[in-house]
Structure formats: C-alpha cells, structure tokens
Amino acid sequence: QRTFLGHWCFNTNVRFSLPAVCVVWQTAMIILFGVFIRYDEESDPHWLEHKKLNNISSDIENDFYFRYPSFQDVHVMIFVGFGFLMTFLKRYSFGGVGFNFLIAAFGLQWALLMQGWFHSLDYTDGKIKIGIENLINADFCVAGCLIAYGALLGKVSPVQLMVLTLFGITLFAVEEYIILNLIHARDAGGSMVIHTFGAYYGLSISWMLYRPNLDQSSRLQGSVYHSDVFATIGTLFLWMFWPSFNSAITDHGDGQHRAVINTYLALASTVLTTVAMSSLFQKHGKLDMVHVQNSTLAGGVAVGTAAEFMLMPYGSLIVGFCCGVISTLGYIYISPFLEKYMKVQDTCGVHNLHAMPGVIGGIVGAITAAAASESVYGHEGLVKTFDFEGAFEKMEPTTQGGHQAGGLCVALIFGIGGGMIVGAILRLPIWGDPADDNCFDDETYWEVPEDEESIPPVLQYNNHIADTNFSMEPYPRTRS
Amino acid sequence: QRTFLGHWCFNTNVRFSLPAVCVVWQTAMIILFGVFIRYDEESDPHWLEHKKLNNISSDIENDFYFRYPSFQDVHVMIFVGFGFLMTFLKRYSFGGVGFNFLIAAFGLQWALLMQGWFHSLDYTDGKIKIGIENLINADFCVAGCLIAYGALLGKVSPVQLMVLTLFGITLFAVEEYIILNLIHARDAGGSMVIHTFGAYYGLSISWMLYRPNLDQSSRLQGSVYHSDVFATIGTLFLWMFWPSFNSAITDHGDGQHRAVINTYLALASTVLTTVAMSSLFQKHGKLDMVHVQNSTLAGGVAVGTAAEFMLMPYGSLIVGFCCGVISTLGYIYISPFLEKYMKVQDTCGVHNLHAMPGVIGGIVGAITAAAASESVYGHEGLVKTFDFEGAFEKMEPTTQGGHQAGGLCVALIFGIGGGMIVGAILRLPIWGDPADDNCFDDETYWEVPEDEESIPPVLQYNNHIADTNFSMEPYPRTRS
Amino acid sequence: QRTFLGHWCFNTNVRFSLPAVCVVWQTAMIILFGVFIRYDEESDPHWLEHKKLNNISSDIENDFYFRYPSFQDVHVMIFVGFGFLMTFLKRYSFGGVGFNFLIAAFGLQWALLMQGWFHSLDYTDGKIKIGIENLINADFCVAGCLIAYGALLGKVSPVQLMVLTLFGITLFAVEEYIILNLIHARDAGGSMVIHTFGAYYGLSISWMLYRPNLDQSSRLQGSVYHSDVFATIGTLFLWMFWPSFNSAITDHGDGQHRAVINTYLALASTVLTTVAMSSLFQKHGKLDMVHVQNSTLAGGVAVGTAAEFMLMPYGSLIVGFCCGVISTLGYIYISPFLEKYMKVQDTCGVHNLHAMPGVIGGIVGAITAAAASESVYGHEGLVKTFDFEGAFEKMEPTTQGGHQAGGLCVALIFGIGGGMIVGAILRLPIWGDPADDNCFDDETYWEVPEDEESIPPVLQYNNHIADTNFSMEPYPRTRS
Incomplete structure (x- = not known):
C-alpha cells in the first residue's frame, strides 16, 4: 500500500519548488562568483612571478602541496563519510546520501562567498581570492549543515534542507568570524565552530519541528542488515580521515603533524570505550551497531580544538576514553530522554556524536590553551601555535583560555538561537515536508526501484x- | 529457471578462451616489459647522483611528491569509481565491478607500453623510462576503455572486453599522440582524448552489436534498492576525486592548483541543475537515482580541457550548470531516441555522461584557449600554460584555439571509426557473448551464491x- | 529458530569480560603513554628551532609531507580494506568489519609502545618519540593481527580477538626487531615481517582451535550476492592502496617512487592470472568471486620485500603472474586439503593470500638482494637502499641475501610457535567463544536488526x- 499512498501525497510534491530553488540559487551563485571570486596568487598563472618576487625556490612551496592530500580526505568525509553514515535507515538510504550530496554541493559555493567576504577579501580590488585553503574551509562550513541534517534525517523535504543550508552557512560564517577573528579563539578542527554550532543548530530546528505522532513512521525508523553495513562505510571514512580534518588548516610543519597524532590517538581510544559501554549496557552483552557507527567518532570531535596544541599523546587518549563513554551512554539514556521530555527528535543522535563531544572539545581546548607555557612550546612555538601576533602580541596563555571559553559560548548561542529562528521559518506549510506517517521513506521524494526484498x-x-x-x-x- | 537455463548456455562458456587470452597476453606483457621498460631517473637508485648533477636540494623535489596523491585519487576513480558506478544493475554487480577490474589491470600494462613508445622512449638506449606520471597516464588511458565498457555493460563477454581494451588502448595512444604532440592541443583532464574518444568508441561498438531482441532481458535491466546504493559509492568517489583527475598531470604549482579549483566548482554546480531537471521532468517531482548517479559528474568531464586555463571560477560554474541540464535531459529524451531510432543501446548512458559533456569540454577548451592573453596569464604564465615552446614558440592563443578544435575532431574520428572497426571484429561468433535473454545476468560468467533474496x-x-x-x-x- | 537459540547461548555472553578487557587495557594504555610517549622533533613546537639548527629551509621538509599521503592510504587498507574484505559471509558482516575495527584500534596503541621501545626510544630521557612514521608502523603491526583474524573469522569471540592482538603485537615487535635490526634484513612492505608472520600466527591458532563439527554452521559459511559486493570494496581498497603500503616507509625519493611502480605492476599482473585460473578450474568456466576478491592481492604481498629493490618492472610482473596462479590454485586445492588432513580451518583463506605469497616474497627479496650490484644501483644507491652503514658498512649484497633468508625463517618460527602458544591460551573455556553450530553468525555478539530478507x-x-x-x-x- 505504500506505493498507492505515495501517489496521493500531493503535499510532498516538490516538482516546482525544488527545481526553482536549485536553478535560481545556482544562477545567483554564478553572478556573485562573477562579481567577487578570483584565483589567489598561488593558483593564478602569475605564480611564476610571485615566486621570483618572494624568493620561493620551488613549486613544492605552493600551499597546494601542503594541503591537497588533507583537502581530499576532508572532501571524502563530507560526501562519503556524512553521506553514508546517513544510509542506515532501511528505506531512506537514497535520501541520506542523495540530499547530503545536494546540500553539500550548494553549501560549498555559498560558503566560498560568505567566508570569502569575511576572510579572503582583497581590499585593493574588492575581490575574494581563493586557493586550496578556501576549499577546505568551504567543506568545513558545509559540515556544520550536514550535522544539522543528521538531526532531521527523514523528516524534512529537500527544499527545507536547501533553506536550512542557506541560513546555516550564513550563520556559520558570522559565528566563525566572531570566534576566530574577534575573540581570537583557536579552533583547528572546529569542535566549537563546526560541531557545537552544527549540532545545536540542527537540534533546535528539530525541536521547532517536533512531530508528536512520529511513531506512525516507526516501522521505517530502524535499519536492516545491509543498510547497517552501508552506514559503516560512512563511519570508517569519517574515522580514518578525521586526523586530516583536524590538521587540514593547522600550521605547516609541526602543527599539521601534531594534530594528526592527537586525533589518531583520541579516535583509537574512543573505539574501545564505545565497545565496552555498548556491551555493558545491553542485555546479553551484545554490541549495538548504532554505537559502533557513531560513538566511535566522538573522540575526533572532542580533540578538534586542542589537536594542534600540546595536548600530549596521553591527553588525547584520555579525551577519547571519556567521549566514548559519554557518547554511548548518550545513545542509551539521553536521546530517549530528549525525545520524551524535551521534544527533540534526533534521528542520527547528533547530540551524542557532535553536541556533547563538541562542548567537551571546547572545554578541553580552553584548558589546554590556558595551561600552555614557553617551556613546553618554546617561545617561537607558542607565538606560532596561538598566533600571538599583531593586536594579540602581548596575550597570555591564561587569557587565551578565557577567550576559548568565550568562543564556545558564541557557538552555542548561534547554534541554538539560529536554529530556533530557522526552525520557525521551516514550520511554514509551504516546503513540502512529509506527513507523520510518511517520514523515513524514500518513496516520498525518489523514484524507488521495484524491489522484491521488502x-x-x-x-x-x-x-x-x-x-x-x-x-x-x-x-x-x-x-x- | 534461470539456473537451469544457465547450465545449458554452452555458447557463453569462456573456460578456455578467457584463460588463454589472459595468460598469453600477460606473458606477452612480461616479454615486452623485459625488452622495453625501465625506471626513469627519479625512480632509479641513481637519483642520488641525478640530484647532485641537477642541483636539486631535496628529495621532496622528486616528481613523486608532486603527483602521488593525485595518482592515488585517479587510481580510486578507475577501480572503485568506474567499477561501482557499474554495479547498479540488480544482477550484474559482479560483472560490473569485476570485469572493470580485469580490463583495467590489463589495460594499464598495455598503456604503459603504447604511451611509452610515443612519449617516454629514451632514444639513447631504446628503452621506455617510467615514473609516476606514466602510471597516471596509463590509468587515464584505461579510463577511455572503461567508458566504452559502460555502453556495453551486460551485453558482452569478458573475452570481448579484453579485445575491446587491446584495440582501445592502441587507438587511444595513437589518437593522443596526434592530438597532444602533432596538433599541439592541450587536454589536461582529457575531455577530448579520454571522454569523447572513449564514449564514441563504446557507442559505435554498441551500434555494431545492436540487439533487436534485448527486451528479452528487460526483467534484469534495472536496479534494486541496494544496488543503487552501491552505484552511489562509485558516483561519489568519481565526483570527489575528479579535481585530482583533471589536475594530475598539469603543471606543477599554479597549474595543479587552478585545475582543482575549476573542477571542484564545475562539479558543485552540476549537482544542483541535475537535481532540478530530474525533479522537473518526473511525474510528482520525484528524483531519479539514475540522474543523481551519473549526470552530477558531467561538469567534471566538461572542464577537463579548460581546467588548467583561466576559465575563471564563474566560468566553471557556468559549464557545470549547462552540463547538468544537458546530461539529465539526455537520460530522459536522447537515450530512448538513440536506442529506438539510431539502434544504439547504451546501458550506462555514456552518451549523456561522457560523449556530450566531452564534446562540450573540447569546445569550451578551444574558446578559453583562443581568448587567452598575456594580460590575464602574464607572459611566462601564458608560455608555461600553453607550452608555447620549441616549434610552437611563436604560436598565438587564437591559433591555439583552432588547434584545440582540430583535436576534438580527431578524437571523434578515432572514437567513431575505431569503434566501428572493433565492433565488426567483436561481431564474430567466437567470443562467447550472451544470448539476448541472457544479458545483464551474472549467472552467465560468474558462480553466483545461492541467495534467497531474489x-x-x-x-x-x-x-x-x-x-x-x-x-x-x-x-x-x-x-x- | 536462530533468534530463539541465540537467547539461550549464555556461554557466549561477553557482557562483563569484553567491557572489562576494553576498559582495563585502555586505562593501561593511558598510563603507559603518560609515562613513555612524547612527540618527536618534527611534531613538537620546537620544530621551528630544530629547522634553524639543522639548516632545513622549509616546512615541506618535515617528514609529515613525505609520508602522510601514504599513511592515509595504509590507514584505509587497515580499516576499510581488511574490514570489508571480511564482510563476505552472509551473516557475519558486522563481526567482520566491527571486530576488525576494535582490534585495530587497540592494536595500534599497543604497537606504538612495543615498537617504540625497540625503535624510537630516546635514551637521554627514556621517552618514546613518535611521528608519522611511527603511526605507519603501528598500522603495519596491526595488519599482522588482522591477517590472523582472517583465518579465525566467525569462530572466535571478541575477547579472544583482544587476547590474540595483545600477544600478536608483542610477538610482532620482537620478531621485527630481530629481523630488521639484529639480522639486518630489509622488508619494506613486510612480506616476511607482516604477512608470513601474521598468516602463520593465525593458521597455528586455528589449528589449535580446530572444530571437528564446524559443518554444523555450514549454512552460514558462504556469501550472498550483496555481501560479495561489500567484500569487493575491501578488495579494491587493498588493491589500489597496496603501492602506498609497500612504499610508506621506504627511503625518501627514488625509494618510495620505485616501490610504488613495482607494486602497481605486480598487482596488475596478478589480476589476469587469477581470472585465468579461476575460469580454467571451474565447471563451465565461470569465475568465482572468492578468487577475484582475494587472489588478486597476492602479488602485492609477494613484492613487499623487494619493492624497494631493483626488481625491475618485468620482474614485478613475473612475481605477480606466479602469485595469481599459486594463490588461486591454493583456494581450489590447498585449502580443502589443509582443512581435511591438516585440521586447519582457514575462513578467509589467509594461507593463499598471505602465507604462500609472503614466503614467496621473502625468497624473491633474498634473491633480488643477493643479485644487487654497484653497476645497477650506483655506489650511493646501493648503500642507501640496503642501509650498508654503521656496523654493516662492509656488507656485501650476497651476504645480505643470506640475511634476508634468515629473516624469513625467523618470521616463520615466530608465526608458528607464537600461534601455538597463543592458541593454547585461547582454548581455555573462559573466553565466550561460540558453539560449533553458532559460528559465522552475528546474532551471537551483535544486536541484529529484524530483517525480512533472510x-x-x-x-x-x-x-x-x-x-x-x-x-x-x-x-x-x-x-x-
């Protein structure tokens, strides 16, 4: 009967709204890119002259070679990592990976503009100059919106997702500018800027779009055997490439090197405590794939801010240890509580995977920064790692710790506040979102092949x- | 009854022909490699002396470090990208990914030889000297044949595919030499050399092998839910790594950097217009996975030639915009037309994904080259980007534009002409190809596990x- | 009835043992890391001073940029490659990829310690200094244990796997120290150190844990269509990234470059002979996915030792050719023989994929080393490639060949001997391993979603x- 019903759900027909949004916004992107975006000096053919002028001895000094491998890993995380992690539902794999693809492809264009205006504007000619680091940052910016999508998976229309992304990227760019430039907090892997903001943004929207009768779709709100294996592809690519995520835009040399080591260790530690908690709190000690797919990643989120600091290898292991425990217990106890008493329906459990570990990451970052000293970092190392230059030349590590904490608050405020405003917009009855008994079902927005399996x-x-x-x-x- | 019939299809038994082809050709490869192929100066232990002689200060100047990350991305595209994109059929996933594996593994060896004779022959000792760039080019060469396989998926035997690859690589190497060296066209990402050639080569073969009664296999000529998710793995790895494809052999420094930016943007734009068209031209506005899996990639094909030029970020977006529209409409209108009236059966729709975007890419490349100027590129940049050196020292951008157009014609001629000749050879009744009611079925060439699902x-x-x-x-x- | 039985198998309940092992061992790791592990000079903020002192002109000279792309490829092989290769069983995909994840995450921490004590201990302060090369080596070390898991897939509990890993890593580190440092054998890709050791370690344990009534689980000891496609993901990521595996820790410059070329070629050759043998020895010439998934990788194993030597391109092809034949025939003839007469039950056929090719790789390495000469390598090249420095300054290539052979023997002894001891420990009836009719079944250790498919x-x-x-x-x- 699903097929029969599907044909009569005219309210979810996005035949005009979706193409209109895509074509109009893409056209706007072309115009804005034409007006504003140009290549930077390292991707422009004048690089040859730039090299001579700046006494650069070799093409290998082009930032491209420092960052391209990390960029590609981040790119895989955005499209395959987040995309496949959301294929776990038995009949929403197309929507999980497909809408993830759509909004990421739109979001990265808008992010190049928004972040460009704040960070890469060349005041001599009014143009944004882009290079490989801008592409990485655009992917980062998109990650915030994809995290928000995780909370809403299966309950919103693609048009709503486009709106969520438009506002999400905008809020992100403003929040990021405040945190990194005005407050002068450091956040290499985005525990605050990306994860805390993205997760609370999505959770607030989900709270605004609360569906009291969502249990009418509960037959579809689980996985099947093979959809769980597909989701594991997403998990593993996120897990493996998280060291690249946290190191992609850190300082050349020891900065990237150290961020990789810290993230690698934190993630390894998380896996063990996730498995431990999953087994301990389940009848018969059986492991739950939900935990293995998600909580194993919490350590990567939580070392995001401090990855470039002297967190020390054992410090990374401790952070990972705690996050595996907290995230898994979150899936078991906090998510049901949030749904029942707080009216927050969180399909992928982003509260456990991004929100709590993101906040922990912000705190760990603040503590690690406050504890920094010249004896550990060396004078030059301290200046470079914390960017104590220009207006911040005389800044002390303890003050930096306070600024880090301030940054975390800004991320929370933007996430929760922004999510409530955007959630209010998305409640308008014009976006083609599915009915309560139609959620988590690809039939709503996709031509699904006839399939004897189900x-x-x-x-x-x-x-x-x-x-x-x-x-x-x-x-x-x-x-x- | 499928199993029962399968046992009686003696004509598809490749028990002697396939092993014979594999073993004999592999032996021939060993002999030819023994006679011709050696390490180049950057992969030979004499590198240490070479460094000193050429005043190279560091091992990091070895071309390996400029190109290895891109090579690995291209490698993933060839084996996982193309391979999994062809797993979409409900019962031809083994053949899709497995035969892709086989012919790529053979093709890259033959390509090292064929391309080596044309491009890397050391006339002092008559040996081909190979390094990382040769491996990338071999993978590129193989891509042409895999595109051709896309048109023939499910309708040919593995022996036919080996023959297709042997001739395809040979034709490719000759065509490439004419286009790049004799005509002096530039084609970094291979819009002409790889995509236009490969697609028309495959389509011509498919036209020669036209099966009027292919509808006898129509029960298998579609996807199931999970096979569509598998195919999406292929789509995403192609999409994510296409910037590496188009930049893998461009100039060190700004050349690689710019090619990545252009490709990244073109692909993002394509996703939005693909989704728009897919929804607009479908009843009830539902998206079709076929379009999302394939047309989203068209922008990468179409900026192949111009990716290293000053296409400008907005130019890349425009190319992507158009290709998303054209490719999706191709799947909806042109493919059925080609099959019904032109007798071209194109299983994967390579006409929409590679042929049309490839031709567009050639044209965009010609226009962008013709419009090049010293004011935009700088004098040195212009010379380096278009390789205006040696016999071509005095070449003008406008002339270069004409040469680009000439290159496109050569690719078309080689693709169509070569395909017709090879198609005629493949019509011989000795290759073990499947009957019309046996197409798209892994049972024909694979031991398929007993499976309750279907x-x-x-x-x-x-x-x-x-x-x-x-x-x-x-x-x-x-x-x- | 599976579900019904599952609820009564209290003996496989790991609700206390698994969390206990995970939490206690992870805590031990934190303490040991706190005492012993620090950043090395290239990942420490004092890198800036180190650069000046050592006249290093650029951050790009940091070892991170030489090795990080290879590291990430190796990381993918460990988690996605090995993990998905083990998803082929119809109902053990969770266990295949999930337990692989668990033991790799534990193993790499223990490996950093064990290998650190032997290779990276700074005697001035008693600390292990780690950088990117240590992470690669830890991943390598883990690979040995994952290979061993392949032989035991579906027949052991996660607690047993943790024990196997604890001892496996320990044995590996000792064996590696003896082979590489005391015997001074070279083994870049680990044909001996990783593959021979890991495979015989697993096979010996399997022999110790022989289950005469394993046929009671034979209904589950096969694949279904989609599980075979999942396994192919593992195959391809192993196949594509094997050049990175064999080159990840070889010398900067020509060493890494040459190792990539040799591995790329050996693997290509293996694919053709695997397909040939699979078709030739099957009724009706149909290909078997088991062979395509596994034997195609044998060439990568077998050039592991010699990949950095002057094996020559044709030499790589020959090694690949032979291994494709031997490995495929191993699956057809030797595995059944081993099970029936030698009482070795080898779920994934690691004897064919790792043991035999590993031994071949050791022999090829010994021959290639013995045949080395200054005329081929140049004086400096010979010294650098074989590390003829310090105590080994006067070593001759022929002697080196003997040392290589000695290394192979050590790997065999450690694998077989260690496996028998650890197997004896794992036979204790305290580890929660499944009953004979309960093997290859995810129900035993996982919450499996309700699923209509099977x-x-x-x-x-x-x-x-x-x-x-x-x-x-x-x-x-x-x-x-």
Missing part, C-alpha cells in the same frame, strides 16, 4: 507478475 | 530445502 | 506481524 510474501507473488507485465513497456527505469 | 516465494521454500541439502557437501562455495 | 517465507508473514507489534514499543533499535 514486500510481504502475500504480495510478493502478485508483484512478481506485475513486474513481468511492467517490463513489457519500453523504458522501465533503465538507463538506456 | 527468488519468487513459491520457489523459495523448496530452495531453502535444497540449500540445506547442498550444504551437506563438503565445500559449498566457502573459502576454506 | 527469513524463510513460512515465517516471514508472522514475523511481519510481530515486527508491527514490536514497533509499538518506544525505542525499537532506533537512534532517537
């Missing part, structure tokens, strides 16, 4: 006949 | 019993 | 009803 056996035989007849038509969903 | 329920129970009996035998398709 | 049709309808009732409960395996 049909009850009483229908299966008739369906088999129908399928045979259907295939007499010339182009039954083939590519030719 | 069997009608009336048969399922009996099959379950059969399976139980079967498992009494000692080694029922286990690894031990 | 249930016989007679049960399916009732189950469907049950499922509907079940979903009335508040949190039926959802993430919220």
